Amino acid sequence: MILKDAAIALRIHPFGNTSRIVVWLSAAHGKLATLVKGSQRERSPFLGQYDLFYTCELLFYAREHRNLHILKECFPLETRPAFRADWRACAAASYAAGAMDRAMPIGPAPAGWFALLADTLDRLASRTPGPAFLPRFELRLLQALGLAPGWDACSQCRADLRGGAAARLDVAHGAALCEACAAGQGVVLSAAALQALRQMRDGNPPPSLPERVFREVRVLMGGLLEHHADLSSRSRDLAFQILAAG
């Protein structure tokens, strides 16, 4: 069966002397891998048609019950040339694409997963991001996975958390709690961090975060990602360092 889809190249591996395996995040078929036969030959029709972080239109032979499909045609829709010149944006793109790659096995992806990556890459390619870009991306990633805590009310007694008091985050359960329900357990969530998280969630991120709030949000997102999405912190630390270096 031949299928058509739009997809973003997440990873490219050599296969034999002249072929490549490309792992894609596609719009309709989730995460999939294709063999690109002879792509490194001089006259290959695939030359220049795909690269990391390109969005491409694919035609592929879907092999049922096999995880490796055969790429038949490939046409670049969005090449995002900024990543060849802006190494900081490229580092952030690597982190974002890598996190989404590791968070999902080959197969169907959550609704909005492809759009989240496409939008993240488009933003990174159009403007060098500031440090606050990454926690916002991570919050959107946790939301897409259904792992983001509710930041408005205590997950136990439903007390309103928008009144300007600090609260606590139960990282293991991915839940925000009022001080009374937390009874001293969990990570402190300052009122300023809670507000910043709500603004990020609502697509209305503050233009800049005070250093203290930024650090707090960074640690909170890191704890949730490590605990629930099993993401290693090494590439994350590197991406944060690179964006902060500007």
Ligand SMILES: [Zn+2]
């Ligand atoms: Zn409570």
